[in-house]
Amino acid sequence: MKITVIGCGRWGSLITWYLDSIGHQVTLYGRDNSKHMQRFLKERKNDLLAIPDSVSLTTDLSCVKEAEVIVISINSQGLQALMDELKQYELMDKILVLCMKGIEISTGRRLSQIANDNLDFSNNVAVWIGPGHVQEFYHGIPNCMVIDSNDCKTKELLVNEFSSELIRFYYGQDLIGNEIGAAAKNVIGIAAGMLDGLALSTLKGALMSRGTREVARLIKAMGGNELSAYGLCHLGDYEATVFSKYSHNRQFGEAFIKNEPFDALAEGYYTVKAMLNLGKNYGVDLPICKAVYDILYKEKNAKEVLNGLFSRTLKNEF
Template structure:
């Protein structure tokens, strides 16, 4: 039995803790709010994030990070990407020696344009071969409901990826391994931005042709940037690329897509944020960092640029559509 800690009591952190417990591991979930940790620990529910989901009785929860990390062989981190550095600085002295660290986050850090695994390595000093990424079409509620799904475990150390794969494989979640950490992380981060664009189009009343075009061209700009940064182009045809992109652009469970819909209906960023009780979609936080990363690389990312303009430059969505549609003609290949 593997001892595992999950840091983050939101929907995905809780769902992944459930996966690990269902796979037979000894799991402790850390939640920032003591009352939420107590609820999970005593009632085996996380009502604010996964209402109606019964959590395994073997899953423990605590608001004490030291208690959660004590003796952990696997440490999965599921917190907002822009808060990772500060939280990790506090947690690093508590990390067990030789533990495998798993990033469940999908974002690019503002200011540094670093991927989440790069932030983990920089802050903790843990070598890259001890850091894994779990990504793919991971809509938390569906996984918590035990609907059949697949995911990707990416790590440059194939043996360690297989270790994490074994730890999170259940009858309802099938993990695949991949050594292309760059491609898997970029696919997970950029799809949030493309999902905002898909939501904006939905909010403006456009149909499936528009959505399919955004998904396909969004995948093209993700792959273009990823390959420039050293990713394997085949990664973007898999679960971490196309799979995650389709799920996030299509599902009403996607916070990025639903947030984009509000923007497409004419709400400002502040209005959309207020309507979602202060919760900002990850793509809003990451679009500037992704755009900065692409500009440094000299790679065109027109959809990302359009989303950033809507979110932070006050450009009306209809003007971004005109800008995208009037770009110079070119070959698809």
């Protein structure tokens, strides 16, 4: 299968390496001013992995014309701008696979909605989500992930073509729930990092439990299956997001509390704005998201906000 991967950051480069390793013909695209692509062109590696010679590297976006599948791994807030760039190529009969986790702040659109809004009907869109870190996959540590799409044939094709002993893919059954759950888990990851920074890590169990219920309520209100919050897209991704030393969102939350510099992408920083907008639009209370937002954007005292979160009015658990 001929595949173009758009995005040469840590996840895009891992996807490129992985798809090449299971026998696909892969081209990795990055902008010519990207420091990541400049290094790949010079050394064919970054700080996490090496790209094999069998992979083509390019800064010419027209490479998408030759691909059967286009895998996208960029900042989720930049997806609409990328779709605008892709319009000139009049894509037909392609499969777009979105490997980011986020919600567009300005519109509340899920990423699959953004892609579909900008594509001819002959194309199909899927999402690739779930737990896992570059460092672990690259060193042969397996995990389970999810591929979901509104088109069953697309979903079946991708699961069959992308599965291996390293990544076992499950068929997603709820695109709304899977996308919202995947995006929201990054916000929970930031909250977990904040607890770490305050030496309150013991509260992560409560955070995981209540966070899942919070997201499940939103998924249900949006027309999805609330059980999706308990699957690989959300609860199943908590180990990699809430506890892992590799989690950018958890690292960011801890660094923020400790007033330490952090320059890596933490999608949850942007997603929390979109989550609160969705909560308001669908009439769903999102106390954990609001707490994270208040700390990040309103500069409220983190210890007071988080203590208040876990000492809310007593109520039944379910």
